[in-house]
Amino acid sequence: MHPYFRNVALLFLLITGSLYSCRKDDTVTPPATTPVASGAPGSIKGFFLLNEANMGSNKASLDYFDYESGNYLKDIFPARNPGIVKELGDVGNDIQIYGDKLYAIINVSNLVEVMDVHTAKQIATIAIPNCRYITFDKGYAYVSSYAGPVKIDPNARLGYVARIDTSSLTVKDTCVVGYQPEEMVIRNNKLYVANSGGYRVPNYDNTVSVIDLNTFKETSKITVGINLQHMKLDSYGDIYVSSRGNYEDIPSNLYIINGADQVSDVLNLPVSNMTICGDSLYAYSTEWSNITNSNTIAYAIVNTSEKGVVSRNFITDGTDKKITIPYGIAINPETREIFVTDAKDYVTPGRLYCFTPEGKYKWDVETGDIPAHIVFTRTRLSGL
């Protein structure tokens, strides 16, 4: 980039910064805008990136990438919500869009932050203890909750799924599931919940709970593997669920639950995080071993029609060497660009890497601490 433009951008930042400070006595940080790509219009207007930030730091933050201008805006929430003193809160664990609303799950702050997807202005917060992930169906949001304090405890209680009416934004019901429930998917009017039991180490849970959405009652549990976390539904109706293993003798693994609610395939692929786009499931694994005291990192693609690993490295140009701790993963469903975030040392700003569908480096940018969760939007953020 030409130095002149950078200075203009800086000047702009300074001006907007002072404008905002007129509105409020506290200093409200304006978003840092970094041009990272050339403008590219499309039906996907941009994406929100939720930075988790280290537990206890109270620094969860929201970034936005705008396709039309190619600008990356770091930390947009405070300037758009100057009245909210504590900003987003502690540990941003999931972010999704439903209708006109943007939902961010703030795990340790025990709340769901509901924002207007056009403006990123707060509409409401919904209190849910130790909330983890969110999914939607027929006007309801479903949020998984550990339902207890953040604490390793052999007697940690069973978690639940809260059912939220997305018009009134209130919790209507809860359904008890397994221990420390994580990600969920909905298939044929049934909600599948990955139970981790992470607080009960070494006695992890090993089940997926199945909830009938008509009665909102748990109807069965499927035995899968210990310490389950991520869950995705492919276009063939198969559910992929990942196990974190026990970090010692039982490795992380990926399983497929078929339409008959049975485990049909064990892929023997360690998975830290994954996303599905078309027939490709992109997964990376950073496997920490207490035995070797080191991380092993891999970037794999599973073809969901063949149910097999077709690539062990979707970053093809060696850029993966620059990524210390891959943390978030997303694929633009339109352009098939691959996004991988780097949490680095967890306590300083991370980086977001953008790759072509072929896995070649396009651009990277500084993010908040522990960049983690990305949601694409077809509504362009206002005021850009």
Add this chain to the structure above:
Amino acid sequence: MKLLYNLRWLFILSFFAQMLSCSKEHDMPENDDLSVAFSSTTGEYKVKTGKTVTLSASVTDAIHPVYSWKLDGKIISTDTTCLFNGDKTGEYFLTFQVDAENGSVEKQVKVSVLEKLPPEIDMTAAIIAWAGQDTKLTANVKYADSASYAWRLNGNIVSSDSNYILNQTALGTNTLTLKVTTEDGEDLKVFTVTVLPLPVPQLFFDDGHYRVTSNEDHHRKMTVPLGKSLVLAPVISNIANPITFEWTVDGAVQTATDEYLNFTPAAKGSYTITVTEKSTSARATVQVECVAPEGTYFRPKVAGDKASAANGFDFVPAPGQFINYQIGSTKAKALQDLQTALDNTSAPYIGAYGGYFIVGFDHSVNNVEGKADLRIDGNAFAGWNEPGIVWVMQDENGNGLPDDTWYELKGSETGKSGTKERYAITYYRPTAPNSDVLWTDNFGNTGTVDYNGYHSQQYYFPMFITESSYTLTGTRLASTFVVENGVDGSLGYPWGYVDNVGDGSKVSFWIEDAIKADGTPANLKYIDFVKVHTAMIGQGAAVGEISTEAGVPIDLNF
């Protein structure tokens, strides 16, 4: 002769089988009964490479079933069990299928083949032992091939065998640990051993209230109106095979020699009645007051009376996750909580088996023949029932207090073999916070009400009871607790119980169902007091202990 004998049995059996299958067609939908459970409750089996594990399914109520175990679509067994060879490390999912005339069920289990399989101790942490008696403890350990064992009592090694015979004379709690080591690893379990006094054979009369050391010597009192008869039966505690009983009335030996005395006094007055179990000489005394004829103290409804029970008389919960009477709380506070609940037309939580409340109406509730007289709500739903039993009492002596005679309202399980009348459970006050509550019963069984992660109050035991234990008596129903597909359930019973869906009559109760101690009808014209107690013992992972959640009793003839 032998042949004939067998034939006769065959006939009887087939007759019964026919009866059963007939009633089944009427009562239950087909298919619902066909169910499959695995010997591994976690749904997962583990085996070390090179070893074999037996997968075992139990199938209930399948008619002419055909079984198959499949791995990757291939049938590897056609029995209810399947031998799985751990040839190669990895995770395998096998499907067990039952095809029967009354339906098909398919279920999956997981087998993990591991290079190393450390031992896993599978035993509960609370152990009850009797002072001076041997308690044989057997290590129940999975994956314990050529394991070595180390039992430590209060820090000292006491056994290096898989068994340990514990014999402590001092009352109180001890810490016992078990360490199991194999070439693949080790597991350690810490137990709390509570040494209780050796149970002694006892008889006592239940007056519907809790029993503690400080009141157990008080004379129990009962009443009977002139012109009616009273059936007396003692609670039989720690007498394995009671044989003959001797009854006396004011010193005169009666003809009855079993556990029931049918007593019909000829005149008003006070009678001292004793019962002695001959083999143990255990003995109990009750004071029976013969009072004015039934109806003398009937209290008609007057203006301002309430349809719902207005006055709380006693409330002693059994331990439970919703019970929160911590150290320093008082019985007076519990009674006040009962009254406050009644004033808000609700009722308090009563905890596990035996926990109760006793309430009274401000008027007598009539027994209207052929219709329900009382309504007591619960929060049961299909598949989750926590049945409680209703007892009623007439204010026979007219003193306004529930110190007369209790009559149970019979239900669908009355008289069945799984139902235990005069079942007494003793709960022991925990000596440390956040711990399970131990119990023993009058048959010598022991168990615990477990502390769980949902409810973080220090004690689930009602700490206003300052004695080391208390005893609650009532009628116990066999547990209908089940874990199906990993989900807790309690199926409940057809009719007659609070907090039980049953056949749809769930909240209605009939005074004409009142029975005497021997099950014969009590024929009460009206009642003044109601007692509800939890009738089942059961415990789930997700739901905690079974505990009747009852509403306030309401007069349906008001």
